[in-house]
Amino acid sequence: MRLRLLVISLLTVSFLGALDHTVVSTSLATIAGELGALKLMSWVVVGYTLASTVLLPVLGKLGDVLGARRIFLGSLVMFLAASLACGFATDMAWLIAARVLQGMSSAGLQLMSQTIIARVTTQRERPHYMAIIGAAFPIAILVGPVLGGAITDYWGWQWVFWINIPVGAAALALALIAVPHLEPGPAPRHFDVAGAAVFTASLVALVLAVTWAAERSAGPATAAALAVSMLGFVAFFFIERRAPEPIVPLHVFANRTIAAGTALSAIIGVGLFSITAYLPTYVQMAYRTTATVSGLVPIATVFGMLISNLLTGWLASRTGRYRIFPILGTSLGAAGLFAMALLPAGLPLWVPMVVMGVVGIGTGAFMSLIVAVVQGAVPARQTGTITATVNLVRQVGSTVATAIIGGVIGFGVAALLPAGLDASTLTPQLVHGAAPDVQANVAQIYSSVFTPVFIALAAAYVVGIAAAVLLPQGRLSDEPVPAAPSPSESLSA
CATH class of the missing domain: 1.20.1250.20 (MFS general substrate transporter like domains)
Structure with a gap:
């Protein structure tokens, strides 16, 4: 209870x-x-x-x-x-x-x-x-x-x-x-203050750089922030190698489960979370729908993710098997995004809804599962650290990929628009009120610009397939985690 x-x-x-x-x-x-x-x-x-x-x-x-x-x-x-x-x-x-x-x-x-x-x-x-x-x-x-x-x-x-x-x-x-x-781990003799400070500053600079790049403003500031970030991460790598008790223990990535699981977590951020924000715009322009209707595609994606996440979590706990789910999930994600790249403009809206729903189902198949698997690969005293690492790569991957995709879309649309249309003032309402041939032209432009984006994201899921295959075979253990709470503190269902 x-x-x-x-x-x-x-x-x-x-x-x-x-x-x-x-x-x-x-x-x-x-x-x-x-x-x-x-x-x-x-x-x-x-x-x-x-x-x-x-x-x-x-x-x-x-x-x-x-x-x-x-x-x-x-x-x-x-x-x-x-x-x-x-x-x-x-x-x-x-x-x-x-x-x-x-x-x-x-x-x-x-x-x-x-x-x-x-x-x-x-x-x-x-x-x-x-x-x-x-x-x-x-x-x-x-x-x-x-x-x-x-x-x-x-x-x-x-x-x-x-x-x-x-x-x-x-x-x-x-x-x-x-x-x-819960019993905490042993108090560190030397908390990694230098590593924490350098990492925080580097990540702040990276997020600022990609945010400004997405807004296509502050050019010199963007370049400076990116340079600070890159130098900071290089310094962080050397600091962590020498730190007696680092905040990100790099040696754990020699473990195949942790390396593959972290890569899979990054794929979720890069491959799906990054594109979700742009799906409504794509649907409004390529499929000529209203803003309200365009929300159905991301809703189908997220709903598929939700159902798959709950189902695979239950199945993994029931059977003890876990490796098959990220393999199937990344395969579905890659297939779905490749299909999105091949869809011609003007199809009924249910088609991209179904396809992106498949991508959501594939992603949900390992979204939470991979966190649980990676947690089981470290001692209990490092659970918080490894959980933070898995979540971090997902969020950073999403942030960076979102900015890159935004830049590609903005540049691509502006370059292909015919004379008389300004990308900075182009809205779905303006396009929907234009002549049919203009609407068809804009729909084709958005379809052309998003095609390489979907292909690149599908390629990210292909990398995820390789990472999933590298996960070790085995079953989840029924044994209590080492250094678990004392009997007086443990829970019973």
């Missing part, structure tokens, strides 16, 4: 953290208008994403040292305080600062939820429960934009953030009862 309460608590806070990444999108225009800072609007999202990404390795290490329960509860309290501050914001700078705090705490919630599940379950049980926790993200993608729009229209944008307070407070009360006091 206590394990069920724990799963409910972890699922609730994971959903809140994931929801705050999606629910704000439909309220951004209202927020920017009321606070009078349209130019800073994107930083409400970028600040959150940046903070939730850069702190992952630090929080992972702290969770191993101080205990996952402490970091989880501290992150939840901080998340509630930041949500309260967001709603009371009187200017954009205040809101962005509060969103940064929200992103930092959200990283702790997501990461420690996965870490706690890993510490209280066997390898065999873990995929099932990890899939339940992992369902928070696709559900948040499905309901977040609609929920954000409804709250903004009927209650005011402040309640987009304040709605977290009662739900989060209930989850906190439940967590105080259900989350066990």
Whole structure:
């Protein structure tokens, strides 16, 4: 019973953290208008994403040292305080600062939820429960934009953030009862301060560079940020090799399970998460649909991901077999994206919905499962660190690939548009009101520009097939994880 309460608590806070990444999108225009800072609007999202990404390795290490329960509860309290501050914001700078705090705490919630599940379950049980926790993200993608729009229209944008307070407070009360006091790892003699600082600075510079590149502005600043990032990562590599207790232990990648699993996690960010934001635009232009109807394609993708994630988690826990799921999943993802590249413009909308639904099913087949598998390849005292690493490569891969795809689309469309159409002012409404031959021309242009994008993403999944094949054969163990909680602290279903 206590394990069920724990799963409910972890699922609730994971959903809140994931929801705050999606629910704000439909309220951004209202927020920017009321606070009078349209130019800073994107930083409400970028600040959150940046903070939730850069702190992952630090929080992972702290969770191993101080205990996952402490970091989880501290992150939840901080998340509630930041949500309260967001709603009371009187200017954009205040809101962005509060969103940064929200992103930092959200990283702790997501990461420690996965870490706690890993510490209280066997390898065999873990995929099932990890899939339940992992369902928070696709559900948040499905309901977040609609929920954000409804709250903004009927209650005011402040309640987009304040709605977290009662739900989060209930989850906190439940967590105080259900989350066990897990034994932390040994205190480090030398915490890797240099590695943490250099890594954080390098990742911030990288995210800024790709964000500015996607906006196609600040050319010298983009180049400088990218240079700082590259130099920083080189320095970080040498620091970690010499550090007695690094925040990212590079030696673990000699383990085939960890190396292949980390690569598969990166494929998810690069191959699917990066394209999701551009699917509605592609559908509106290539298939000449309204904005509302265009949302059906990403919805089909995410719904396929959700169902597959839950099903494969249950099957892996029931059978103990796991290797077949990432092999099948990456194969479906590659086939689906290649099919998207071959689809001619003007087909019925159900065709890309089905194809992208297949891509979602393939991705969901290993989205949460691979985290559980990689966690089982390290001692319990390194669970937080390796969980942070797997999540980090996924988020960085998504961020970088999203920026690259945005640049390719922007450049490609601008280069192919006929005279009289300006890419900077081109909207679906403008195209839909144009002559039929112009509509057909624009549809063909978008189809041509997206074709190499889909092929490149399919190639990423082909690399994922190779990584999945490299996963070792075997079955998930029913034995308790080494250094698990003491009997008085363990949970029973």
